Each structure stands twice: as structure tokens, then as C-alpha cells.
Amino acid sequence: MARPTVRVDAVLVQAVIAGALSFAHLHDLASAAGQDGWKAWAYPISVDLLLVAAWRRLRNDGPSRLAWCWFVVALIASLGANVATAGFLDLQHPPGWLRFGVAGWPALAFLGGTLLAHTAHAADPVDAPAPDAPVQEPVPAEEPSAPALAPVAAPENEDVPALPVADPAPNVPAALVDHARKVAADHHARTGSQIDTDTLRARLGVPPQLAEAIAAQLT
Secondary structure, three states: OOOOOOOOOHHHHHHHHHHHHHHHHHHHHEEEEEEEEOHHEEEEEEHHHHHHHHHHEEEEEEEOOHHHHHHHHHHHHHHHHHHHHHHHOOOOOHHHHHHHHHHHHHHHHHHHOOOOOOOOOOOOOOOOOOOOOOOOOOOOOOOOOOOOOOOOOOOOOOOOOOOOOOOOOOOOHHHHHHHHHHHHHHHHHOOOOOOOOHHOOOOOOOHHHHHHHHHHHHH
């Protein structure tokens, strides 16, 4: 049975080395500023935790001013300790501002951690795409019906009832007929039966006489 091989991740090793060095630099800086004993070891933990909390907020909730602000604060604290312990400051006689900054760091870190943990992330408003409007079939303009002719009056002195003259067949535009064919085809595909005149009239929104003329051209 083959034994599993252990692969060393160079990135992970580099991260461990960098973290250990940064941790030691923060400890040395806190110790030089008058924070001895366990307090000197607590400072690097506080700085690294604030840095991790801000980075996690950026990854999980997206960019925000709050997360970026505290990420930069923690990064400056860590980077500043690395630079300060490289001989740029006399750690045997630290300046007053360094003592002031190290002494005030716990309150600053507590404020940043509290805001990162308990402040809701306000995402930037994004214009949501408008929902697609339902496609409506174009309804052709209603054709004006031909005016009804007045009944022909019977000659005087004759008892002949007047007969109404039949309305002439309306002129149906070709575009309206094509649209009616599509409506009829859709009706047949959904129901399996031919569309009747009343349904065609309701779908097209035309007068009964015009609907009958259209239906006659569909047959």
C-alpha cells in the first residue's frame, strides 16, 4: 500500500515565516514602549486579529469604507512595527508619540473590532434590471364601420313595407388579416380546434361585422 506523500506549500511556509517575524517585531516595539510581560505579547495578537477581521469582512461582505479603514489601520500598525524595529527608531529611548500610540492601541483595536462585528454592511445600491414587460400582441385600430343606409321609403299611396339595404362588406387590411392568421394559429396550437368568430373578435378587438369578414378570409 503506497504511503501518502506530504507536499509542502511554499506559500503557506512563507506566510508562517512572515507572520512570525511581524509578531516578533510588534512584541519588541510594545516592549520598548513600556509594555512588559504578557502585555507585550498581547499587542501583536491584537493587531493581527484586527487585520484578519477587516480582511474577512472585505471578502464576505464586499468592499466598504468601514472594512477598508480598519484594514489600513491594522496594516499600518503592523508595517510600522516592522520598520521601526529595523533601526529607524532608538528603542532604548523610544519617543513620546510611540509610547502614546502603543498605550492607546487597545482602545482603538476594541473600537475597530466592535464596529466590524456589529455594524451591518450597507451594500452599494445597484440598479436592478427592470423585469421584462409581458409581450402583448398588437391590437389593430378598430376599423370604422360603414354607416348604415337609411331604409328606402315606399312610394306614397302604396302599402309596401320599406326594406333595409344590406351593409357592404368592410374592407379588411392585409396586415390585419396576417395578424388574425397568427392569432388563429396560436389558438389552434393551444386548443387543437379552429378559432371561432366570437373568439377571434375578442382577441382582435374588432366589431362583429369586421370579425366575420376576417374569418371568411381565414377559411
